[in-house]
Amino acid sequence: MAPKKLPTAGQESSATTVPPSWIDTHCHLDDQAFAADLVEVIQRARSAGVHWMICPGTSAASSQAVVQLAQSQPGLYAAVGIHPNAAFEASPLDWEQICRLARQPGVVAIGETGLDRYRDFTPWEVQLEFLHRHVRLAQDLELPVILHCREAEEELLTALHQAADRGPVRGVWHAFSADLEAAYEATELGLYISFAGSATYTNKKFELLREAVVCTPDDRLLLETDSPYLVPEPLRGKQQRNEPAHLLLVAQRVAELREQTMEHLSDITRSNAQRLFGLPPDAASEGPSSRPPRPEGAF
Ligand SMILES: [Zn+2]
Numbered sequence: 001m002a003p004k005k006l007p008t009a010g011q012e013s014s015a016t017t018v019p020p021s022w023i024d025t026h027c028h029l030d031d032q033a034f035a036a037d038l039v040e041v042i043q044r045a046r047s048a049g050v051h052w053m054i055c056p057g058t059s060a061a062s063s064q065a066v067v068q069l070a071q072s073q074p075g076l077y078a079a080v081g082i083h084p085n086a087a088f089e090a091s092p093l094d095w096e097q098i099c100r101l102a103r104q105p106g107v108v109a110i111g112e113t114g115l116d117r118y119r120d121f122t123p124w125e126v127q128l129e130f131l132h133r134h135v136r137l138a139q140d141l142e143l144p145v146i147l148h149c150r151e152a153e154e155e156l157l158t159a160l161h162q163a164a165d166r167g168p169v170r171g172v173w174h175a176f177s178a179d180l181e182a183a184y185e186a187t188e189l190g191l192y193i194s195f196a197g198s199a200t201y202t203n204k205k206f207e208l209l210r211e212a213v214v215c216t217p218d219d220r221l222l223l224e225t226d227s228p229y230l231v232p233e234p235l236r237g238k239q240q241r242n243e244p245a246h247l248l249l250v251a252q253r254v255a256e257l258r259e260q261t262m263e264h265l266s267d268i269t270r271s272n273a274q275r276l277f278g279l280p281p282d283a284a285s286e287g288p289s290s291r292p293p294r295p296e297g298a299f
Contacts, residue, residue, distance in 0.1 A: 020266030022251060023052040023273040024244040025194055026174045026224035030055060030065035033228035033241050042073060045244035051075050053244050054277060056112040056146050058083035060094035063101050070106030079109035079146050087130040088122035102141055108277040110138040111146025118150035128159060135163040144276050145171035153182045160189050175226045179208040180215055187220045192276055194222035197230035197242060200253040213257045218268045223250055
């Protein structure tokens with residue numbers, strides 16, 4: 001699919017000469033699904049205006065891979081962590097490696113971590129212990145944390161309240177799929193809310209999610225694809241793999257639901273991502289073509 005042909009919101013001002021640019025705050029570009037054509041995938045993203053991508057690790061090996069990606073590809077940044085579904089097989093050495101990688105250039109967050117009752121590969125106590133470890137590391141390094149949550153909203157919020165007793169909890173609830181009340185409590189804790197392809201789904205069970213899309217404050221809103229997962233409508237069911245260029249389909253639906261222009265949505269989500277992840281200021285104002293190469297050790 002040619003990303004240039006993606007529909008636009010139709011509400012955009014025709015006076016705008018620079019097309020909106022976007023940050024995909026969660027895509028797994030180290031996934032096997034991209035092994036054969038990653039260069040083309042990144043190129044398609046840039047052509048679609050998605051100039052910056054944050055790639056979270058899911059294991060020690062995956063975290064190492066995303067750090068290498070971030071250090072070799074302009075516009076790519078890494079988060080390091082062990083996914084709750086992978087925590088059951090993580091060794092103490094794996095955790096040591098995460099702590100080392102967390103200090104590498106190009107790393108802008110800790111994660112992804114979280115709680116998952118839907119796929120409970122990892123015993124609950126181990127999931128909780130890993131969640132607290134990640135949040136503590138993030139607090140120690142003053143980095144944001146990237147949170148995954150499936151069917152464990154109350155438990156996640158309880159754990160985060162405990163963490164907040166130790167110090168500020170900065171981070172994002174990624175691929176948010178809970179209800180407005182959970183979104184409200186999360187933003188009160190200081191979290192950002194990131195919406196993915198699920199915000200484009202029309203099933204009844206996503207009605208509560210749409211309420212959260214509408215009501216999340218401008219200054220807490222982020223967008224993501226969660227590639228290669230969560231293919232947005234209207235591609236859902238038609239293709240297996242999601243990719244960062246499809247962020248525009250998520251953005252368009254979110255813009256419609258919030259009754260905002262694509263320019264406004266692009267502006268607020270870019271500056272939110274820049275603020276949360278400490279991206280260089282040019283990541284929120286200029287295209288990558290006008291931007292000098294990122295100096296080594298800038299983070
Ligand atoms: Zn993820």
